[in-house]
Amino acid sequence: MAESSRIDGPELRADARRNRGRILVAAREVFAEHGIDAPMAAVARRAGVGVATLYRRFPTRDALVRAAFAQQMETCARALTEALSDPDPWRGFQRLIETVCKLQRQEQGFPAAFLAAFPQSMAAHAQARGRVERDLATLVRRAQAAGALRADFHPSDLGVILLAHCGLVTALPHDGAASRRLVAYLLQSFRAEAAHGTLPPPSALSLRDLPLAPESSQRQRPFRA
Amino acid sequence: MAESSRIDGPELRADARRNRGRILVAAREVFAEHGIDAPMAAVARRAGVGVATLYRRFPTRDALVRAAFAQQMETCARALTEALSDPDPWRGFQRLIETVCKLQRQEQGFPAAFLAAFPQSMAAHAQARGRVERDLATLVRRAQAAGALRADFHPSDLGVILLAHCGLVTALPHDGAASRRLVAYLLQSFRAEAAHGTLPPPSALSLRDLPLAPESSQRQRPFRA
DNA sequence: GTCGAAACGGACGGTGCCGTCCGGTTATGA
DNA sequence: TCATAACCGGACGGCACCGTCCGTTTCGAC
Structure with missing residues (x-):
């Protein structure tokens, strides 16, 4: 036992x-x-x-934050696996985004944890990070090959929209409608038929860059200037 | 003098x-x-x-923050006026969003100030807030009447995307590409031709609700629990 | 140049949080 | 039941920041 x-x-x-x-x-x-x-x-x-x-x-x-939200992280990881195994590539892509955003919206404090805890846990087992990135890239390519996701979508765009959505739900923790609206707008603009004109070049963002990110780094250190 | x-x-x-x-x-x-x-x-x-x-x-x-970023606020207000006087309704709409987001991206710390300072300054002269809301509604209706902006766009969506963009640039202060990408995606999904299917209902967000918002309220108070 | 008012800035007490130390308590196996 | 090791929790020193107080300096009008 x-x-x-x-x-x-x-x-x-x-x-x-x-x-x-x-x-x-x-x-x-x-x-x-x-x-x-x-x-x-x-x-x-x-x-x-x-x-x-x-x-x-x-x-x-950070250890406490990570442990407290480990379950939610696990849910995200499972959502990615399920997305990859969905027979409909677009539906898999769409559901991944909706699942993660729903989690961010429902579990107060998870968005901040998502930002603050990801970097370290990623740096810790870099090979896990690599796997996530590889799976995401696969998910994107698969949806593009099916003609559903616009060709100029870049995997880093996933990070971009998740960070933006984090910001939104942090600012308006009780406004589920706002979150759902943002996600709906973004998903529509990711459809292949929505592609008009050219987009600016994608961000160089990779999961490895998140560490720099948010107030997590500013919180701890006493302040130097 | x-x-x-x-x-x-x-x-x-x-x-x-x-x-x-x-x-x-x-x-x-x-x-x-x-x-x-x-x-x-x-x-x-x-x-x-x-x-x-x-x-x-x-x-x-807060007084310091407000004063420090008053100039940027002023720029936002001017951008709204210019947007309204643009002969091309869509271009006016587009430029307003791009101008505000560009400002948020360029002036570090402005996004946070935007979130933290807006509420009070709004509450202070409620009639100025009212004017801003009225002008924004006019801008939206005008672009919709021209057939350029999708009919189901709601004025509150402007607040939604500005908050989301704030979150993004706060998390990645040095990644202009990410910010530009997000704005481009959103603008594309706002075009009338991009409207497919139905959106979830709009948020009840109005500028008056921002006060509740972000860490501004958590920062000051010592903590009660 | 003189003088009063305005402005200056360092020092200081107060507060809230951090993270450790240590004497007391409780589970567990014999 | 007993011994021991694991565990517990309050108390405490340290630190950073806040915001005011007050003796000193500077402005500018006469």
Whole structure:
């Protein structure tokens, strides 16, 4: 029994495991309400746990954020796999975007986590990042070959629209209509028949570049100038 | 001479006026480098001025942010006027979006200020907000009447895309290509010929709702939970 | 040149969060 | 039941930022 946790470290005592679970639930709640910059102590209090316990399980804020939203990340990964196995290339493409955006819209705090946690977890196992990028490229090429996705769509555009959508739901956390509208507009403009004229050149963005990104880097460091 | 400043308060002494200018320049620089959450003291230091002087001129951070980006706001307002007077309704519509997005992309820190400062300045002179909303609605209706803008475009969509674009340039401050791509995609999907199928219903977003919005509200308050 | 008002800036107390330390508590296996 | 190791949590020192207070300096009118 309890064999499953052997993979990541030595066994955890029963009470410790229970507390770990409480902390993750509390973290999702607090991050949803106050953003991922909420005080660690607030998470601990909500979990009914001391600060030390929190730090013992999750030494850094990023570790907590990553663990708290690991399930959502997993959902994203699964959505990509499902998209690739959809017999209709366009529908697979469309559903991937809609699924990820729906998740960003529903799970408050996930967008910020998506931005903040991705880089490190990516840098950690670079080969996982490579696989994601390869799968995305495959998804795009397949939809283009079927004549459904416009030929000048570039895989980096996926990152662009996900970041833009993140920004939108962060600014308007309760406005699902706005999010759905944006996604609908974008999907329409990605259809092959929507291609009129030429687009500006694609971004050089790759998943590897996200680290630079958002307030994640500004949050921690005390400030130097 | 110096008549122009009579409108907002009694005359300022020469040195005071000079320092005020320095502070605004420094604020734009610091906000661009470190975001609008940068310490007030950093702005003062960069301006070669004491903290007290900074607080004397701008009692709150929001006041400083607003003043620092007033010029950019003014540019936006002018762009709206010009858009309305363009003989080609679609071109006016297109140029407004491109101008505002270009400004957001070029002036680092402006997007955040756009989000954070708009609400208050809007609430301040509600009739100015009303005018902006009316002008935007006119711009939209005019472009639709000309058969260039799709009929199901809703004025609130303008807010939606500006917020999304804000998010994008905040996440990738140095990636102009990404910003241009997003704008190009969106503009294409706004063309009347791009309308296929039906869109989800528009957001209830109006400019009046922006106040709720972003980290601006979370930044100041100490935290309650 | 003189003088009062205006402006200046450094220093300082207050606050909130971080992350560790350590004495007490509890689970677990014999 | 008991011993021990794992675990717990409050308290505490440190740090960065805020925003005001007050003695000093500078402007500019006469």
